[in-house]
């Protein structure tokens with residue numbers, strides 16, 4: 001079932017006196033339960049595309065639909081907070097809080113449905129990603145890069161969203177840790193029926209995705 005539809009998206013940046021188009025009448029529909037990778041040369045517009053798809057940036061032309069609703073009608077801020085989670089290369093965790101506090105923090109900000117206390121829920125969620133209690137109660141800066149990325153993914157899921165977007169999520173990690181993180185992202189698509197979209201330069205990550213997309217000349221095409 002379709003969760004995210006990009007319709008006729010165009011976006012350009014002003015470059016001197018010219019406008020350089022990065023995305024050009026781009027159309028694509030993403031579905032739940034699938035793990036997508038987006039490849040493309042540096043500067044081709046992958047980050048710009050995620051920013052638009054994720055409601056961080058407004059398309060100059062075209063529309064983004066989440067579950068059939070135009071995200072402009074939902075409101076970009078509301079769409080971003082309630083419906084999706086981002087995973088970045090920089091994990092964007094609060095370093096002086098513990099892992100579990102980072103997860104609880106986002107639950108309290110964004111999730112009105114889960115009643116307090118969230119602490120046990122957060123601990124259980126982290127445990128599912130291999131962050132046991134002793135590690136969960138450590139400050140973020142005392143965790144390895146791979147562990148921090150797992151905390152970041154758990155934090156994203158604490159709000160129980162169905163759409164996960166990741167921009168080079170394993171850029172700073174070694175190959176073994178990269179594989180573990182990708183396995184987690186893949187599991188979220190396959191076992192939890194989420195839609196996972198990962199921007200990457202890595203062919204090996206792309207090889208693990210269900211659908212490999214390439215951003216070329218402002219459009220997404222499926223790689224066979």
Ligand SMILES: Nc1ncnc2c1ncn2[C@@H]1O[C@H](COP(=O)(O)OP(=O)(O)OP(=O)(O)O)[C@@H](O)[C@H]1O
Nearest residue numbers: 013014022040041042043044045046047048049201
């Ligand atoms: N705010 C901006 N103003 C002007 N140009 C920009 C701006 N943001 C991005 N660009 C340019 O738009 C192009 C696409 O950038 P984008 O970051 O989306 O590419 P990318 O495919 O994610 O690249 P990379 O793989 O290197 O991260 C680049 O040439 C970039 O320099």
